[in-house]
Amino acid sequence: MARVTKEERRDGIISVALKLFSEKGFYITTIPDIAQKVGMSVGNFYNYFTSKDILAKELVLYISDYIGSQIREINERDISTEEKVYEIVSMYFTMAQEKPEMIEYFLRVYLSNREVFGEGCEGMICVSAFVTEMMIFFDDGVASGDLHDQDFFSAFGLFMGYLGGMVFLFGEKILPEPLESYKESISLNIYNALKKR
């Protein structure tokens, strides 16, 4: 049997932590809860993450890196801007369904508990991997003449706010149809709003 690497261990902790925060809530879940679920001592846990605050921030970085690398892969594909919009929406919705704890953590913990992330996650530092990829997407879109040139935040807010809102509604079980059935209309709305006039 191959030994589990430190990295795999770390990823394991992250995975469990996200699920527990999702099930029980961020404040209620404790380090011993997580350590027990992972199957390690609390002392050993602290070798990986020195405090709950540190863990909280590392989780944001982890999610941001994950989403960032997904968007990067889409950015680097030889497809049209319109298709990229669809792919990004699709990726995001797929994540919401298959790894709901990730998006949920982002929306319900990171965005909603700024006091936890005040120091060390100021502004957009901790989500820079994902924001940078969105910048690349917009830059390429305008440079190729597909998207209308405008302020970054106007475009970013439209795209991400829309997706976040849909996922929130999904999480609250308000959407009558499955999330993926909204992919087409939402992609079209986003593309129509952002495309060159």
Next chain:
Amino acid sequence: MLSKNDKKLKLLWLQGLTCNGNTHSFLNLASLSILLSKFEILHFPAMQAMHTFEVISELKLSCDVLIFEGTYDPLMKRNDVFVKDILQHYAKEAKYIIAAGSCASFGGMFKASAPERNSGILFNEKNKSGPLIEYKEKIINLSGCPIHPEWMGFTLSMIVNNQKILLDELHRPLELYSSLAHHGCSRNEYFEWKVDAKGFGLKEGCLFYEQGCRAPMTHSSCNKILWNEVSSKTRIGTPCFGCTEPDFPRSALFVTKTNMSIPQDVPLGIPKRSYLTMAGIAKTFHIKRLEGKLIDYKTTS
């Protein structure tokens, strides 16, 4: 090293289609008379030298150092002689050929006078297809609009001392053009922390994000070897226009081209992702010291 007994190198300064800016910039050189005394000056546009231009255009003389200022226009004549013939004649026996300024180096400002036929002497913008391509081994490009007098002073001094000048792929001396105009700008801290200048006329702020400063993308030593031994454009709040590069002059100057607030061009050699990551992080912080005025004349008593 040349001893008193060695013959001085013969220098000829020829002009194509030019505004004379490089000649006038060169006249500002601090040690000009000492430098010129090391050469036999066959002809120089601003001063009487050994020969009149009429004699030069007879194409009977030769020179060791040929300097060409201005855009090359194959249809241009001086004293009724085609400049291209004058150039070819003197280029043949010259040991060194120096393109003085961006016009002679790449086509520059006056390539636009007749874009289909004008070019630099070796390069036509970025393409190595100029009229003197067969002499490319002996051509040095001192691009700039105009050149800094020290760049010409350096090149001529190296020639007098018989020292090899290392060149980049655009034939520009590495010792002058390997750094960026950005190096040494007094606004560097604002660049580091992404504090944009709020318009023109202020000491504070970096001119890269909005005012179209090309310094991080331009090879030169303007903020290392100061202009007129005193200053530089960016230090006094004028953006660099990238005049040493083959694409000078660009369009829509004084404004940074952005796509959704993202600069289209990022510092040379820096991958866009890396740049945006760093910029994004730096922009997050609001450093009080960097956001206010350096000197508040009005309230400081």
Next chain:
Amino acid sequence: MITKQLLEQIEGEASVYFDIKDEKVAFATVSFPHFRGMESILEGKNALDSLVITPRVCGICGHAHLMASVRALEDAYKNGGYEVKLTQKSQKIREFTLLMEMIQNHFKWLYMVIMPELSKLTNINLEKRPLKGAFAASVAAKAIALFGGQWPHSSYMVPGGVTADPTHIELLQAQNYLQELILFFEKESLGFSLEEFLSFESCKEFSGFNSDIVSLEAALMDAQMHQKGFAHDRFFVMGAHGFSKVAKVKSTRTFSVESRYITTQAAYAPQAQSFAKNALYKDLYYETGPLARLMAKGIPFVKNMHRRYKDSAYSRVMARVYEIASMLSYSQDLLKDIEITQDSVIPLVDMKKISAEGVGVVEAPRGPLVHRVKIEEGIIKKYEIITPTQFNIGSSSLEKPTPVQMAMQGLSKEDALFIFRTFDVCSVCTTH
């Protein structure tokens, strides 16, 4: 018989075609063979690009073009319905750098062109080191660089002001360079103090002194230049500055002028193609430059000289010498009162909002420089440049000679060539 004379050291190339009869110039025409099409290059460009492009019309007076451009753009703003305000500080910085460029020009012309050329016509010993002029010019260039970043070719004037935001450090350094320049002028050129020179009422007061300028004056006399080189005795100043008075001068009377009456026509150059134009004011030729500016202001030294020697070559040269002194002194006062706390730029709306025409006029070293621009939504539709050399060194027919043509008539070819240069020719400007 028409003989051609190629001219050098005139910022480019020109040829004078002499019609010599009995060893005297019966008539002469001038042709300028090179053309760069700057006005076409500007068409279709963003308006602010003109601030980078027009200085490249000329390597010795680029900042004058910059100022004419920025004034034209500001005029377009006004005609487009926007008020343009400039602080005293930015106006003074603009004027100071313009003056330094002028002084730089005059020094080079004196030492690198006039003294060597005059040496050919007289036995009087003149200064034979042209680089003296280049040195003085380099000091003036330093003073410019303190505010402009560099000389030549900077674009530190923008609509609404200047990009520089100096501290007292730059002001004091500028004062020091100016002082250095004045000391150089006094010691190397004049042989007496600036103040003394400015108090002179005529060149008679030179007697007893020994210097480059005193020798120059003696040489001009020796070569009879006070009796040669007369033009129409009509002068014209159009650029409005603290140091200039906008007017035309006929005999010694001044009259008001408006830039809209300036027109151009193709040069008459039957011997060879010329890309130059002749500039006229209300269809007449006028002389422009230092002599014109000093006559318009009624400076005693110049008025007295003019009373005796009219618009001879002597007056032309000595006026330019005097103008160096006058500008050095004026610049000292200019620097004293710059209020650092004022804004460098009073911002204006984006150029994209402007669809209007504008005119910018500046006194360049050789006379008025006019930029006329037509802008549509921030893009240049049309750009016209009229340069002072077009006023002075036009080429027309015998019936209606230009200033330089009149000045060369009836003289020997050698004298005529010198007279030509007393107008300080800039061929890159005249053809652009």
